[in-house]
Amino acid sequence: xxxxxxxxxxxxxxxxxxxxxxxxxxxxxxxxxxxxxxxxxxxxxxxxxxxxxxxxxxxxxxxxxxxxxxxxxxxxxxxxxxxxxxxxxxxxxxxxxxxxxxxxxxxxxxxxxxxxxxxxxxxxxxxxxxxxxxxxxxxxxxxxxxxxxxxxxxxxxxxxxxxxxxxxxxxxxxxxxxxxxxxxxxxxxxxxxxxxxxxxxxxxxxxxxxxxxxxxxxxxxxxxxxxxxxxxxxxxxxxxxxxxxxxxxxxxxxxxxxxxxxxxxxxxxxxxxxxxxxxxxxxxxxxxxxxxxxxxxxxxxxxxxxxxxxxxxxxxxxxxxxxxxxxxxxxxxxxxxxxxxxxxxxxxxxxxxxxxxxxxxxxxxxxxxxxxxxxxxxxxxxxxxxxxxxxxxxxxxxxxxxxxxxxxxxxxxxxxxxxxxxxxxxxxxxxxxxxxxxxxxxxxxxxxxxxxxxxxxxxxxxxxxxxxxxxxxxxxxxxxxxxxxxxxxxxxxxxxxxxxxxxxxxxxxxxxxxxxxxxxxxxxxxxxxxxxxxxxxxxx
Numbered sequence: 001x002x003x004x005x006x007x008x009x010x011x012x013x014x015x016x017x018x019x020x021x022x023x024x025x026x027x028x029x030x031x032x033x034x035x036x037x038x039x040x041x042x043x044x045x046x047x048x049x050x051x052x053x054x055x056x057x058x059x060x061x062x063x064x065x066x067x068x069x070x071x072x073x074x075x076x077x078x079x080x081x082x083x084x085x086x087x088x089x090x091x092x093x094x095x096x097x098x099x100x101x102x103x104x105x106x107x108x109x110x111x112x113x114x115x116x117x118x119x120x121x122x123x124x125x126x127x128x129x130x131x132x133x134x135x136x137x138x139x140x141x142x143x144x145x146x147x148x149x150x151x152x153x154x155x156x157x158x159x160x161x162x163x164x165x166x167x168x169x170x171x172x173x174x175x176x177x178x179x180x181x182x183x184x185x186x187x188x189x190x191x192x193x194x195x196x197x198x199x200x201x202x203x204x205x206x207x208x209x210x211x212x213x214x215x216x217x218x219x220x221x222x223x224x225x226x227x228x229x230x231x232x233x234x235x236x237x238x239x240x241x242x243x244x245x246x247x248x249x250x251x252x253x254x255x256x257x258x259x260x261x262x263x264x265x266x267x268x269x270x271x272x273x274x275x276x277x278x279x280x281x282x283x284x285x286x287x288x289x290x291x292x293x294x295x296x297x298x299x300x301x302x303x304x305x306x307x308x309x310x311x312x313x314x315x316x317x318x319x320x321x322x323x324x325x326x327x328x329x330x331x332x333x334x335x336x337x338x339x340x341x342x343x344x345x346x347x348x349x350x351x352x353x354x355x356x357x358x359x360x361x362x363x364x365x366x367x368x369x370x371x372x373x374x375x376x377x378x379x380x381x382x383x384x385x386x387x388x389x390x391x392x393x394x395x396x397x398x399x400x401x402x403x404x405x406x407x408x409x410x411x412x413x414x415x416x417x418x419x420x421x422x423x424x425x426x427x428x429x430x431x432x433x434x435x436x437x438x439x440x441x442x443x444x445x446x447x448x449x450x451x452x453x454x455x456x457x458x459x460x461x462x463x464x465x466x467x468x469x470x471x472x473x474x475x476x477x478x479x480x481x482x483x484x485x486x487x488x489x490x491x492x493x494x495x496x497x498x499x500x501x502x503x504x505x506x507x508x509x510x511x512x513x514x515x516x517x518x519x520x521x522x523x524x525x526x527x528x529x530x531x532x533x534x535x536x537x538x539x540x
């Protein structure tokens with residue numbers, strides 16, 4: 001008869017780190033002397049871990065009480081109306097409206113409505129119920145797209161809480177000055193002291209705040225310490241000059257073109273190229289104009305291109321990157337950078353007084369069209385030139401969805417961002433009416449919310465056409481999701497007829513009618529929920 005192994009000796013505590021090490025390695029690979037050998041070792045290890053857990057939790061000795069924290073700053077905003085407070089608790093409860101197996105059902109996706117709710121609440125200036133602050137901070141930590149709006153709504157009490165919980169410390173880094181008051185420009189001694197002695201995040205916040213209201217003061221502050229800053233800090237500080245960029249910044253930015261850091265030089269060059277009257281813009285215009293001309297000797301006026309044969313030191317100093325990415329030729333790479341940085345006003349003068357539309361319509365010799373038009377697209381976006389954007393976009397009914405000047409739909413979306421919201425919506429509505437929804441997703445993403453009536457009707461009509469044709473409904477799930485968040489809630493009553501299961505044509509995808517009915521039911525339910533959210537947030 002075999003002897004029973006002796007139980008483990010637990011009379012003295014085993015260090016927690018040692019228990020963890022043995023558990024990670026396994027008792028087969030490491031059996032310390034305080035464990036029995038053989039099959040009893042794993043059970044004994046777990047017993048010891050349980051005892052040590054109780055010891056660690058219950059064996060704390062009383063310590064002197066820490067100083068009581070200062071009370072949170074008061075939140076002067078009015079409280080949420082009761083119905084809106086209940087709605088916020090529901091949205092934060094993380095109850096997605098999706099079902100299992102990839103089928104969403106008819107319930108709205110509540111978490112996708114939280115960004116809109118936060119925007120409305122911030123617009124109306126309400127304060128959150130205190131009990132929702134932990135959930136708001138958790139939501140902001142989990143979703144960076146919510147962070148700015150969630151922290152603005154959460155207010156000063158959330159920052160007070162964030163100092164108590166390491167998992168919420170991100171909030172202190174996300175708010176200018178870490179939630180502390182920044183000195184006003186009227187107190188120059190405090191401003192200079194914070195700039196010289198503050199943490200990096202505080203200095204960035206100070207520079208950003210000053211730049212928004214006093215651009216010259218921010219620039220002078222940065223210039224005073226520029227040569228002593230680290231390269232990575234210089235890059236971040238220089239990026240803050242995008243706000244309120246003005247001709248008076250040119251002298252400072254020209255000096256930054258000689259910086260030791262290539263990234264700093266590139267950023268300075270980009271900012272200078274956005275100032276059409278800067279010396280750099282003039283140099284780039286001269287270089288670009290030397291590469292592009294109109295040849296009137298051909299059957300019709302044609303643009304001819306002679307790309308640069310080298311990237312000289314002057315071009316490099318002005319921000320031209322000499323080494324192209326893989327798959328790009330050097331000369332085309334240099335040409336694109338020159339044209340992108342040249343003021344768009346260069347081209348009507350250089351090309352015979354033609355308008356942007358006439359220039360874009362000209363043929364381009366030797367397959368340079370794509371490169372030239374792509375550079376003009378990037379220039380129009382950088383310089384926020386709506387006239388050139390319209391020319392490069394062309395009419396939305398153009399036979400080719402890629403357009404006359406844009407190289408890709410992504411570039412078209414960027415060009416649309418330079419237009420007014422109304423013009424943007426009208427253009428995308430015309431594009432959908434001609435080309436359908438299959439290529440419209442990126443374009444819809446740059447349209448103002450809620451969608452203007454013509455755009456909303458174009459989207460619904462296109463979805464209805466796809467439904468009647470028996471198309472595969474999942475192909476339109478992205479657009480349907482956008483419609484739930486962006487369609488005007490007033491359109492809900494016009495969609496009720498689409499919530500029934502349609503008659504399916506013989507060549508329809510199996511079960512497509514049921515899925516389409518669910519999708520339109522979810523759309524109408526979501527629109528009505530969004531309308532209710534607006535009503536609940538109206539002034540009490």
